Amino acid sequence: MTAPLIHKSSTAPADGPDTSAPAPPVATPGRNRERRRWSGRSRKDFVVFLAMALPNLVLIGTFTYWPLINNIYYSTLDWTLGSASATVVGLQNYVTFFTGEDASKVLGTTAVFTLVTVGGSMVLGLLVALALNAKVRGTTLARSAVFAPYVLSGVGVGLVWLFIFDPGYGVLAWILRGLGQQSPQWINDPQLSLVMVIIVYVWKNLGYCAVVYLAGLQSLPRDVMEAAALDGANGIRRFLSISLPLLSPTTFFLLITTMLSSLQAFDLIRIMTPLGNGTSTLIYEAYLQAFGAYNRAGYSAAISVILFAILLIITVLQLRFVERKVHYS
Amino acid sequence: MSAPSPAAVVVSQQDAEPDRRHRPLSPANLLQTVAAGYVPLIVATLVVALPLLWMLLSSFKQPGEIVTMDLKILPDSLNLENYATAMTTVPFAQFFANSLIVTVVGSTVKVILAILTAYALVFVRFPFKNVIFVLILVALMVPAQVSILPNYILIAGMGGKNTLWGIILPGLGTAFGTFLLRQHFLTLPPSILEAAEIDGAGHWRRLWQIIVPVSVPSIATVALVTVVSEWNDYIWPLIITDRPETMTLPVGLTLLQNSESNGAGWGILMAGAVLVIVPILLVFAALQRYIVAGLTQGSVTG
Numbered sequence: 001m002t003a004p005l006i007h008k009s010s011t012a013p014a015d016g017p018d019t020s021a022p023a024p025p026v027a028t029p030g031r032n033r034e035r036r037r038w039s040g041r042s043r044k045d046f047v048v049f050l051a052m053a054l055p056n057l058v059l060i061g062t063f064t065y066w067p068l069i070n071n072i073y074y075s076t077l078d079w080t081l082g083s084a085s086a087t088v089v090g091l092q093n094y095v096t097f098f099t100g101e102d103a104s105k106v107l108g109t110t111a112v113f114t115l116v117t118v119g120g121s122m123v124l125g126l127l128v129a130l131a132l133n134a135k136v137r138g139t140t141l142a143r144s145a146v147f148a149p150y151v152l153s154g155v156g157v158g159l160v161w162l163f164i165f166d167p168g169y170g171v172l173a174w175i176l177r178g179l180g181q182q183s184p185q186w187i188n189d190p191q192l193s194l195v196m197v198i199i200v201y202v203w204k205n206l207g208y209c210a211v212v213y214l215a216g217l218q219s220l221p222r223d224v225m226e227a228a229a230l231d232g233a234n235g236i237r238r239f240l241s242i243s244l245p246l247l248s249p250t251t252f253f254l255l256i257t258t259m260l261s262s263l264q265a266f267d268l269i270r271i272m273t274p275l276g277n278g279t280s281t282l283i284y285e286a287y288l289q290a291f292g293a294y295n296r297a298g299y300s301a302a303i304s305v306i307l308f309a310i311l312l313i314i315t316v317l318q319l320r321f322v323e324r325k326v327h328y329s
Numbered sequence: 330m331s332a333p334s335p336a337a338v339v340v341s342q343q344d345a346e347p348d349r350r351h352r353p354l355s356p357a358n359l360l361q362t363v364a365a366g367y368v369p370l371i372v373a374t375l376v377v378a379l380p381l382l383w384m385l386l387s388s389f390k391q392p393g394e395i396v397t398m399d400l401k402i403l404p405d406s407l408n409l410e411n412y413a414t415a416m417t418t419v420p421f422a423q424f425f426a427n428s429l430i431v432t433v434v435g436s437t438v439k440v441i442l443a444i445l446t447a448y449a450l451v452f453v454r455f456p457f458k459n460v461i462f463v464l465i466l467v468a469l470m471v472p473a474q475v476s477i478l479p480n481y482i483l484i485a486g487m488g489g490k491n492t493l494w495g496i497i498l499p500g501l502g503t504a505f506g507t508f509l510l511r512q513h514f515l516t517l518p519p520s521i522l523e524a525a526e527i528d529g530a531g532h533w534r535r536l537w538q539i540i541v542p543v544s545v546p547s548i549a550t551v552a553l554v555t556v557v558s559e560w561n562d563y564i565w566p567l568i569i570t571d572r573p574e575t576m577t578l579p580v581g582l583t584l585l586q587n588s589e590s591n592g593a594g595w596g597i598l599m600a601g602a603v604l605v606i607v608p609i610l611l612v613f614a615a616l617q618r619y620i621v622a623g624l625t626q627g628s629v630t631g
Contacts, residue, residue, distance in 0.1 A: 053446045134366040
């Protein structure tokens with residue numbers, strides 16, 4: 001199932017190099033056009049519209065909107081998954097979460113995972129974008145290569161990296177042995193397993209940031225850069241004083257999209273640390289509580305609602321900021 | 330994605346020193362180009378490529394070549410024993426077939442639904458179209474992950490546990506494809522429908538004979554992004570299947586991981602990883618411009 005994020009074709013000017021014609025802002029000419037022409041056939045159009053759009057709308061309603069409501073209901077239940085009976089306990093699941101040790105552990109892990117993966121993939125993505133923006137041959141091939149991990153199966157990628165991190169026979173252990181070091185036990189140590197998953201997540205996602213940043217860099221006004229160069233500003237100076245501020249819409253777009261996807265990261269965590277030892281983010285804890293050993297459906301639903309609330313807040317913040325426009329000439 | 334035209338890319342050191350441009354082969358210039366241009370590119374490419382290359386090489390290695398203190402880079406021979414073992418330890422051919430069915434059926438239905446809904450939203454008169462569009466936009470922001478428990482209860486209640494339709498059905502509604510195609514249809518010039526209107530062609534013919542043929546790149550983008558995410562989808566099939574007969578490849582790999590958890594099993598697991606990664610890698614290599622454009626526009630998480 002896809003979990004698509006936000007798209008603002010009209011508000012995030014640099015969100016991706018695009019071959020198809022740039023999508024315009026939500027346009028009105030289309031509506032005027034059809035109103036002028038197809039008036040008088042409205043009853044027929046009514047039926048045609050429903051025939052074409054209804055299947056999709058019903059599916060979205062049933063499997064996207066209805067679960068949101070259901071989740072809130074389930075979160076008020078003391079309910080073992082698979083059991084026929086459940087007790088309504090009101091907000092008890094939320095109280096349990098926030099007063100127990102889960103809140104600090106899970107929210108802390110989620111915060112660390114999200115902030116480090118977002119920061120890591122954005123900073124490294126920008127550096128790679130600068131490299132890809134160099135005026136040398138082979139950038140097209142390199143751009144494809146760095147983007148590739150983003151489209152690969154998280155399960156496959158997780159297994160490949162588990163092998164690399166393997167303390168006995170992994171490449172990393174071999175390199176460390178060459179340096180006279182012992183490989184740490186990546187999987188058994190809660191802190192190290194979080195570090196490991198973060199490294200792999202950044203590896204998988206930085207290509208996305210790089211490609212979006214590259215599009216931003218390539219859309220910078222050339223005359224401004226040339227003027228700065230003539231004024232004697234060197235490369236680093238030009239980057240810090242001109243490119244970076246001009247890239248702020250891209251940075252903001254990436255901040256939001258990568259934050260939303262980090263909060264939903266599941267595949268790598270599940271395959272690399274099945275027990276969630278130290279890597280229990282909100283989404284993973286919700287999964288473990290319902291489908292792991294405990295079958296605590298009500299409690300899991302409460303965690304999902306909390307996660308959804310966080311995602312919603314970020315989305316709303318984004319819309320507010322985007323309306324005001326961070327910047328763009 | 331089209332290759333960046335050199336003119337647009339020039340934001341480099343060389344602008345500052347115009348005289349250098351006339352002597353592109355001077356040793357200092359060459360060195361600088363290599364150091365500033367090629368080295369970072371090569372490093373970035375290697376960081377991505379080496380783990381995948383390692384996966385491929387290891388998938389041919391015998392347990393004795395992996396369970397050893399001396400690292401061997403190349404396998405002794407290109408034997409396919411690990412692939413054979415992976416296939417017999419778990420029903421890998423079945424997983425592959427299931428993944429193929431789920432991906433083909435799921436993507437086909439989703440693309441058709443997206444085309445129909447987008448056409449209806451742009452070209453068919455209907456009240457509340459804006460409200461419907463906003464509901465689709467909001468659905469775009471609701472992650473599938475928070476819906477897994479209610480959807481599990483719904484689908485399991487319908488008897489969809491351990492069935493392929495149970496895997497496919499909840500993902501069929503497509504907000505992403507609808508959104509992307511709607512934005513594209515809005516860019517089409519009104520004149521292209523005029524001839525059809527004079528002919529008296531109905532919506533159905535206008536859609537398939539005019540709109541779809543001129544929208545092939547956008548439809549390809551939606552189709553490819555959908556194929557990639559259906560193939561890689563993990564959390565939902567993991568939850569709704571627990572029998573090998575209906576598992577998809579990523580779920581089957583988890584099963585394989587459980588049965589090959591000792592050091593000697595790495596070669597087999599890498600063979601399994603190759604089988605799930607390489608098909609998408611090939612599709613990406615062939616059609617990456619559509620995939621990159623689609624993903625960076627309405628990004629999809631993996």
